[in-house]
């Protein structure tokens with residue numbers, strides 16, 4: 395069934411909100427699109443390459459011995475209840491249950507909240523689509539080979555719901571969130587626009 399894309403929030407926005415809520419205003423209210431820089435293209439290519447490798451493996455993320463019973467790749471899911479849409483790169487069924495894998499081209503030592511809640515949102519889409527409980531989410535950092543596996547707890551689910559509410563509020567009220575003065579402003583693709591306001 396074809397869906398009216400405009401009525402759904404992209405899951406990517408969950409990550410963006412945690413980076414800076416102001417960007418949600420720029421893309422969701424003003425309709426701006428961040429220009430894709432060279433390093434962003436390279437990052438995306440690396441993530442796709444790793445995802446392709448992962449799709450062919452019989453166990454989970456080379457270093458783990460966990461058996462994969464079944465896997466699904468590149469499934470676009472619309473959540474009617476959350477009004478959220480996203481493409482899930484990789485979902486696996488293991489002896490422990492369903493797991494959602496997200497690969498990030500980063501060398502960050504710690505798991506970023508944006509990555510955690512974005513992947514948790516994918517898990518909620520998978521639960522609705524498969525009508526099965528998702529056991530955990532796995533986020534793999536390619537550049538330093540770090541892997542985080544986190545159980546999908548009620549607390550995490552509640553935070554995803556909270557984020558969706560906050561995003562909807564920005565879209566409905568059309569009020570620009572306060573600017574943040576933090577170090578990621580320097581690497582933000584909206585820096586010029588943001589500081590000119």
Ligand code: SF4
Nearest residue numbers: 414574579582585588
């Ligand atoms: S420049 Fe800073 S405050 Fe402005 S949108 Fe980017 S991260 Fe947010």
